[in-house]
Amino acid sequence: MSSDRTGQGSIHDRPGPRGRGAERSMVPPAEFTSYYGHNVVKPSPWEHDIPAYLFAGGVAAGSSLLAAGASLTGRPALRRTGRLGALVAFSFSMVALVHDLGRPMRFLHMLRTVKLTSPMSVGTWILSVYGPFAALAALAEVAGLVPAGATQGRLRWAFRLLDRFGGPAGVVAGVTAPSVAAYTAVLLSDTATPSWHSAYRELPFVFCGSAAAASGGLGMIGAPVTQAGPARRFALGGALVELVMERRMERSMGLTAEPLHDGHAGRLMKAAQSLTVLGGVGTLLAGRSRSVAVVSGVALMAGSACTRFGIFEAGQRSAKDPKYTVVPQRERIAREGPTRYPDHPVGGP
Amino acid sequence: MFGKRNSLYGPVDPAPETGYVDAPARKGFFTDTSICIGCKACEVACKEWNDVPGEGFDQLGLSYDNTGSLNANSWRHVAFIEQPRKAAEEKAPPVELGMPALRPDGVGATDVGGAGGSDGAEAMDFRWLMSSDVCKHCTHAACLDVCPTGSLFRTEFGTVVVQDDICNGCGYCVPACPFGVIERRKGPQGSKNVGIAQKCTLCYDRLTVGETPSCAKACPTESIQFGDVEELRERAQRRVEDLHGRGVMDARLYGNDPDDGVGGTGAFFLLLDEPEVYGFPPDPVVTTADLPRMFNRATTAGVALLAGAVAAFVGSRR
Numbered sequence: 001m002s003s004d005r006t007g008q009g010s011i012h013d014r015p016g017p018r019g020r021g022a023e024r025s026m027v028p029p030a031e032f033t034s035y036y037g038h039n040v041v042k043p044s045p046w047e048h049d050i051p052a053y054l055f056a057g058g059v060a061a062g063s064s065l066l067a068a069g070a071s072l073t074g075r076p077a078l079r080r081t082g083r084l085g086a087l088v089a090f091s092f093s094m095v096a097l098v099h100d101l102g103r104p105m106r107f108l109h110m111l112r113t114v115k116l117t118s119p120m121s122v123g124t125w126i127l128s129v130y131g132p133f134a135a136l137a138a139l140a141e142v143a144g145l146v147p148a149g150a151t152q153g154r155l156r157w158a159f160r161l162l163d164r165f166g167g168p169a170g171v172v173a174g175v176t177a178p179s180v181a182a183y184t185a186v187l188l189s190d191t192a193t194p195s196w197h198s199a200y201r202e203l204p205f206v207f208c209g210s211a212a213a214a215s216g217g218l219g220m221i222g223a224p225v226t227q228a229g230p231a232r233r234f235a236l237g238g239a240l241v242e243l244v245m246e247r248r249m250e251r252s253m254g255l256t257a258e259p260l261h262d263g264h265a266g267r268l269m270k271a272a273q274s275l276t277v278l279g280g281v282g283t284l285l286a287g288r289s290r291s292v293a294v295v296s297g298v299a300l301m302a303g304s305a306c307t308r309f310g311i312f313e314a315g316q317r318s319a320k321d322p323k324y325t326v327v328p329q330r331e332r333i334a335r336e337g338p339t340r341y342p343d344h345p346v347g348g349p
Numbered sequence: 350m351f352g353k354r355n356s357l358y359g360p361v362d363p364a365p366e367t368g369y370v371d372a373p374a375r376k377g378f379f380t381d382t383s384i385c386i387g388c389k390a391c392e393v394a395c396k397e398w399n400d401v402p403g404e405g406f407d408q409l410g411l412s413y414d415n416t417g418s419l420n421a422n423s424w425r426h427v428a429f430i431e432q433p434r435k436a437a438e439e440k441a442p443p444v445e446l447g448m449p450a451l452r453p454d455g456v457g458a459t460d461v462g463g464a465g466g467s468d469g470a471e472a473m474d475f476r477w478l479m480s481s482d483v484c485k486h487c488t489h490a491a492c493l494d495v496c497p498t499g500s501l502f503r504t505e506f507g508t509v510v511v512q513d514d515i516c517n518g519c520g521y522c523v524p525a526c527p528f529g530v531i532e533r534r535k536g537p538q539g540s541k542n543v544g545i546a547q548k549c550t551l552c553y554d555r556l557t558v559g560e561t562p563s564c565a566k567a568c569p570t571e572s573i574q575f576g577d578v579e580e581l582r583e584r585a586q587r588r589v590e591d592l593h594g595r596g597v598m599d600a601r602l603y604g605n606d607p608d609d610g611v612g613g614t615g616a617f618f619l620l621l622d623e624p625e626v627y628g629f630p631p632d633p634v635v636t637t638a639d640l641p642r643m644f645n646r647a648t649t650a651g652v653a654l655l656a657g658a659v660a661a662f663v664g665s666r667r
Contacts, residue, residue, distance in 0.1 A: 035428060035628030036411050038418060044524035045533045065658040073662055102518015102533045102544030106498075109517045113499040117357070117637055120521050121497035174658070178651035185650070186643045190495060190636050191524035197636055200643045204650035212657060234661040241653075319524060326625045329632040338632050339610040341359040 032330060034322035041192045043319035049100035051312035053093045054184050055214065055305045058207060060089035061181035062215020062238070064134050066231055068174025070223075071167055078231060080141050081222030083170060085215070086177075087138035090131055119186040126179045133173040140166020181211035188315060194256040194325055195318035199311070202249035205241055206311075210304040212238025217279060217300030220286055220293040228293060232283050235300055239280035242307065243273065254331075256324050259314035268310030275303030358638040360607035363488050363615075367503040375507035376556060377615035378565060378573055379581040380481055381588060382627075383600060385572040387413055387479035391425040394567035398552065399424065402540035418628070419482055421534035421547040425564050428627050430478040480618065480627050481573055483564070484509070484530045484549035485604055488612030489635040492522035492531050492546075500546070507578070507615055508551040518544040527611065527633035551615070578615055589619060597621070603629060610634030 034040070044050075067082025069075075098107045111128070115121040140162040143151070151159040185207040189200035196203075216235025220228050246269075250257040260269050282296030318324040336343070356366070364372035395401065404422055409415050412429035419426045490509045493501040500515035501522060511531075522531045523546065531548040534540070552562035560566075565575035574581060582605050592600035603624050604617030610633050624631050 033623060033625045035430070035626065036414075038628055040529050040625070040628060040630050041527060042420075042523050042529040042532055045520040061654075062658075065655070066661075069658055069662040100520070102520065102546075103516070106517035109498040109500070109515060110519075112515075113497075115497060115499065117494040117640060118497045118521070119640075119643075120495065120519060124497060175655070178654040181654055182647040182651035186640075186647045189643050190640055191521075192491065192527040192529075192633075192636050193524045196524075197639070200639060201646055204643075204647040205653070208650040208654040212654060216661075230658075230661040233664060234658060237657050237661065241657075315524075322625070322628075325630055329630055330625075333632050339634050340606070341608040341612075344358065344638065 032323060032326045034326060038322065039320050040322050040325040041194075041319050043316045044191070044193065045102075046100055046312075048309075049096040051309040052305075053096040053100075054207070054308040054312065055210075056089040056093045056096065057184055058181050058211030058304060058308070059214045059218060059301070060086045060093060060134065061130075061177040062211040062234070063089065063218060064130070064137070064170070064173040064177040066215055066219050066234060067137065068171045068177075069230055070227070071170050073230075075223070075227040075230070078219055078223040078227045079170075081219055082215070083134075083138045083141040085218045085222065086134045086173065090127075090134050093127075094131070119183060119190050123183045123187055126176065126183055130173060130176040130180050133169045133176065136162070137166050137170035137173050140169065178208070181208050188311070191315075192325075193315045193319045194328065195253065195259050196311075196315040198253045198256045198328070199249050201252060202245045203311070205245040206249060206307065209238045209241030209243075209245060210307050213242055213276060213279070213300045214238075214304035216283075217297035217304075220283070220297035220300075225287055225290055225293055229287065232286055232293075235297070236280055236283045239276045239283070239300060239303075242304075243276055243280075246273075246307070255327055256318055259317040259321075259324070260310065263317065265310050265313035265317060268306045268313060272303045272306035272310055275299045275306060279303055357494070357640060358489060358610075358612065358635065360612055361488060362507065363490075363503055363612075364505055364507040369505050372505045372507070374577040374579065375615060376551065376575070377486060377507075377578040377581055377617070378483060378551070378562070378575055379585050379617060379619070380483065381572050381574065381585075381619045382478065382480035383572075383592065383597070383619055383621055384570045385427070385479040385481055386570055387427055387429055387477075388569060389416075389427050390567040390569060391481050391564035391573055392416060392423065392427060394563040395425045395549070398555070398563035399550070400541070401547075402537055404537055419484070419528075419530045419532075419548075421532040424483065424547075424549040426482045428478070428480045428482060430480075430622075430626060431475050432478055432622070432626070434474055434476050478621055478626065480620065481564070481568075482627070482629075483616050484551070485528055485611070485617070486549075486551055486615030487635065488607065488614070489637065490611075491525040491527060491635045491637055492548075494635070494637040494640075495521045495525045497521060504553055504556075506551070506553075506556050508553065508556075510550045510553050511546050511548065513542050513545055516545045518546065520546070522546050525636055527630055527635065582617075585617065585619060592619075610638070 063082040063086040067079050070079035098104050101107055110124045143159050143162040182204045185204035188196040189203055212234050216231045216238055219231025259265055279296045279299030282292055286293035286296050401422055407415055409417055412431050414429045416423050416426050486508045493509050498515050498517055500512045504510055518533055520533050531546050534543050534545055534547045555562055561575045565573040585602050585605055589600050589602055599621045601620055603620050604614035607613035
């Protein structure tokens with residue numbers, strides 16, 4: 001907060017040039033007023049569980065896609081990495097989501113209604129459909145690792161069932177996986193948090209790109225180079241989409257892009273960009289060397305994680321500073337007049 | 350849900366829109382800040398009636414405001430703004446604001462608290478704005494829209510209420526609210542409903558037995574007026590015209606217009622300065638107005654992801 005507190009009550013503030021962010025700001029500085037510099041909207045009460053889930057959910061979704069493809073094209077090592085990676089990432093996601101609740105014991109209340117106006121409700125049902133199939137595919141993978149002699153005991157029927165349904169379950173998980181990766185962008189954007197809402201046009205593409213980069217990276221780590229070709233292509237495409245759409249997103253966000261450049265969030269976004277570029281370049285060479293593939297995969301996964309944490313943090317910061325709520329609304333009033341039905345405003349709340 | 354006209358944006362009567370048959374008239378507050386004296390009776394009455402826990406006394410150093418903001422443990426919040434008086438107002442003629450204690454020297458009634466009644470003292474070079482803030486009970490309530498459990502619901506009175514036994518504390522309503530009202534209760538330890546979203550209920554329990562909400566009941570100047578929203582809107586319009594007629598050109602209504610970005614609010618205000626001076630957003634729009642577009646973009650991105658995965662395999666040589 002750059003406001004000085006000399007005045008009593010309303011503070012006239014000038015969002016002036018500040019650090020590197022100001023150079024990139026598309027919006028000329030404007031004066032604004034606030035109540036003692038207090039935030040207008042409240043930041044979400046979410047802690048690091050949520051950005052960690054955004055990352056893990058993306059890894060799970062992309063891994064299920066890769067596993068389904070690998071299963072259909074006969075790439076067993078890539079299939080194994082995808083299925084097991086998806087299960088681990090999905091399990092972590094569930095723990096994070098429940099842990100973040102104010103009343104974790106009531107997590108099943110999420111299932112007492114279906115509500116299309118709530119991206120969290122939609123997401124809950126998406127995960128409820130995706131999760132069991134991803135888990136079944138992973139179980140089949142684990143069962144496949146059991147030595148043949150051990151599968152003839154009293155649980156013989158279970159092994160046979162898994163063997164039979166693991167493949168189809170993996171395909172269902174793969175088909176439902178893109179919604180797991182994409183809905184989380186709506187989850188953030190459907191808020192009054194300035195830097196999340198104003199990003200709604202491009203954020204789904206950033207998140208889906210990030211999911212492809214991270215899961216492709218995991219595939220490159222887990223599968224030998226001979227089988228990891230699709231993972232490399234998937235990762236490379238994802239990294240490109242993530243980088244390009246992130247830039248477009250910042251351009252369309254106006255003043256609310258500023259928190260993506262400043263402070264902790266700014267450092268995370270910078271790291272995300274460097275790691276994704278590094279991992280992407282490495283991916284081009286990863287077909288020849290497993291160690292290059294592993295390093296590139298790690299870089300891509302780390303880059304994806306930094307993107308999620310960076311965007312999360314930037315939103316939290318934008319909610320805590322009244323500038324990002326008041327100035328864009330004031331600018332909209334100056335441009336279009338106050339919002340009046342049936343005209344729909346351009347931009348956010 | 351998306352199919353119905355205006356279900357996410359625009360003017361509607363919320364209770365019938367939700368499906369209530371023969372709903373009573375929509376209830377709300379008209380808070381006329383021009384006659385607020387900053388006594389905080391509303392804050393106290395609300396806490397007492399609704400058993401809202403205190404968090405100890407905290408000196409914030411914000412004029413007389415030691416509450417700070419609307420939050421889980423403050424469902425009414427009186428803002429105090431000490432403001433250098435604008436030149437235009439100094440020239441304005443004395444104004445009778447309908448307050449019991451107007452001083453003969455004609456300093457505006459909102460200045461009463463600070464002057465200590467010392468006649469003949471030099472006219473103050475600032476004015477004191479006081480305003481009792483509360484949940485707006487929006488026509489299009491983002492908190493209610495995004496609640497995944499159905500804990501937040503629309504009452505037959507058109508108000509928005511949390512069901513404490515349903516809420517699982519997901520916290521989604523908190524960043525969704527364009528006014529920064531609702532919050533997950535963090536403490537104090539041992540108090541009820543910790544971890545659950547909390548906000549003004551417009552005294553739902555009192556409404557169901559025909560009683561006035563406790564804050565409005567306690568307000569000694571009738572700055573907080575309770576009633577049917579339609580009637581309150583007309584009353585507010587008359588009041589602002591009256592003030593304009595008396596030269597108080599700063600007077601304006603906030604939240605009364607059913608065509609605004611949240612479809613009008615059930616609790617609306619008469620303000621004497623720009624909304625952001627009081628901590629209000631100047632032009633709030635319910636976030637879910639953009640939700641169909643958000644889902645469209647996400648669907649496109651998801652399909653692209655699936656296509657990308659297919660392409661990654663189709664294009665790969667073994």
